[in-house]
Amino acid sequence: VKWWCEWAWLGGPEAAGDVLLTADAGRWTAVDVGVTRPPDAEPLAGLVLPGLANTHSHAFHRGLRGRTQAGQGDFWTWRRDMYALADRLDPDSYRDLATAVYAEMTLAGFTAVGEFHYLHHDTGGRPYGDSNEMGRAPVEAAAAAGLRVALLDTCYLRGGFDSAELDPVQRRFSDGSADAWAERAASLADTVPAGDDVHVGAAIHSVRAVAPAELGVVAAWAKERGAPLHVHVSEQPAENEACRAATGRTPSLLLDDHGALGPSTTAVHATHLTDDDLSAIQASGTGVCLCPTTERDLADGIGPSAALAARSVPISLGTDSHAVIDGFEEARAVELDERLATGERGRHPPDALLAAATSGGAAALGWPEWGLVAGAPADAISVDMDSIRMAGFAPERAAAHVVFAASAADVLDVVVAGRPVVSEGRHLLVDDAATALRRILAELDDR
Numbered sequence: 001v002k003w004w005c006e007w008a009w010l011g012g013p014e015a016a017g018d019v020l021l022t023a024d025a026g027r028w029t030a031v032d033v034g035v036t037r038p039p040d041a042e043p044l045a046g047l048v049l050p051g052l053a054n055t056h057s058h059a060f061h062r063g064l065r066g067r068t069q070a071g072q073g074d075f076w077t078w079r080r081d082m083y084a085l086a087d088r089l090d091p092d093s094y095r096d097l098a099t100a101v102y103a104e105m106t107l108a109g110f111t112a113v114g115e116f117h118y119l120h121h122d123t124g125g126r127p128y129g130d131s132n133e134m135g136r137a138p139v140e141a142a143a144a145a146g147l148r149v150a151l152l153d154t155c156y157l158r159g160g161f162d163s164a165e166l167d168p169v170q171r172r173f174s175d176g177s178a179d180a181w182a183e184r185a186a187s188l189a190d191t192v193p194a195g196d197d198v199h200v201g202a203a204i205h206s207v208r209a210v211a212p213a214e215l216g217v218v219a220a221w222a223k224e225r226g227a228p229l230h231v232h233v234s235e236q237p238a239e240n241e242a243c244r245a246a247t248g249r250t251p252s253l254l255l256d257d258h259g260a261l262g263p264s265t266t267a268v269h270a271t272h273l274t275d276d277d278l279s280a281i282q283a284s285g286t287g288v289c290l291c292p293t294t295e296r297d298l299a300d301g302i303g304p305s306a307a308l309a310a311r312s313v314p315i316s317l318g319t320d321s322h323a324v325i326d327g328f329e330e331a332r333a334v335e336l337d338e339r340l341a342t343g344e345r346g347r348h349p350p351d352a353l354l355a356a357a358t359s360g361g362a363a364a365l366g367w368p369e370w371g372l373v374a375g376a377p378a379d380a381i382s383v384d385m386d387s388i389r390m391a392g393f394a395p396e397r398a399a400a401h402v403v404f405a406a407s408a409a410d411v412l413d414v415v416v417a418g419r420p421v422v423s424e425g426r427h428l429l430v431d432d433a434a435t436a437l438r439r440i441l442a443e444l445d446d447r
């Protein structure tokens with residue numbers, strides 16, 4: 001299959017002109033610049049970019065949009081609303097909701113998602129007949145919506161440092177022990193359809209939810225399988241304080257003590273870090289996933305993105321709670337939040353922000369090759385150059401214009417594994433995703 005682009009971003013500040021992309025068996029086999037369009041090449045209108053990678057998602061949180069933003073309180077009061085929603089989902093509604101949410105993601109230009117999944121069992125904490133019925137739901141949803149998924153099967157065993165007991169609503173998150181988690185996660189990993197569009201990785205919900213003695217079990221599971229390991233880290237100062245009081249260590253250092261940091265690990269949020277935490281993250285090769293639109297919605301704080309970049313820590317991005325699903329907004333927020341926090345501009349070059357939104361996220365989800373380059377998965381998206389927001393575009397400043405001004409609504413075409421999934425802003429696999437989403441959200445509101 002051949003695609004021809006008037007403009008394509010291949011890295012750096014500028015766009016290249018007249019770019020021919022050739023794909024075979026789901027991968028790019030050639031990327032040629034300055035080529036006249038051959039008659040057998042499909043045109044991709046607009047500015048073509050690599051697929052966006054959504055490194056951190058809880059698909060079901062989409063059910064909170066517009067319902068929790070107006071409330072008062074803090075992260076912990078928001079969490080009560082989130083738990084109430086978690087209590088209303090079963091495998092069918094989880095799959096239907098995730099399918100519509102992933103359709104919204106593909107329409108926004110995401111071609112891969114990392115689903116941080118911890119709704120394992122029924123609301124009483126009993127396994128469904130197939131103990132991975134809930135885990136299969138997002139995998140099936142991603143296939144239906146046409147995007148790649150890394151299902152990050154999450155270990156979640158206790159209510160907090162001072163409570164081995166689970167809150168009733170947390171019971172469905174728990175397998176009882178890390179060994180039982182490992183066994184169930186292995187059976188999921190061994191039975192998902194093989195291929196380059198589904199990965200099964202591991203996650204530690206947080207140092208709150210998994211006791212120190214059990215952190216190493218999850219880390220070893222991921223290491224043995226060469227799978228990504230993700231973990232919520234230091235999103236809230238209260239987590240740091242509780243961790244220090246219980247263990248004498250910060251969350252990052254505790255994870256390091258138990259072998260849970262490393263090049264395959266992604267620390268999600270990493271908002272409130274000490275210098276020692278930053279050093280441990282850097283020395284171990286751990287990456288960090290920032291989720292700025294969620295972190296601002298939940299009043300978490302502004303993460304140390306400039307310090308991470310200065311230490312060459314790999315950065316990725318996620319829409320997390322899906323208060324909005326817009327990869328460009330996520331990318332520019334990293335730089336713009338840094339400006340608000342420091343009074344200085346220009347810590348993150350636009351091309352570095354685009355790399356975080358694309359190849360940085362893909363690497364964190366187990367796709368180390370990514371982008372418009374021979375050998376990488378044949379994913380691409382195009383941004384409408386006729387959109388009012390892109391008026392005044394010049395190829396020499398393409399990265400800056402698209403990062404600081406484009407919106408999810410400007411995404412025209414999405415190609416995944418050489419196959420068109422979105423064309424001219426219309427989803428080709430999910431018919432009328434907005435209506436589907438409206439219906440499932442109304443049903444959940446009524447439950």
Ligand SMILES: [Zn+2]
Nearest residue numbers: 058116232320
């Ligand atoms: Zn999260």
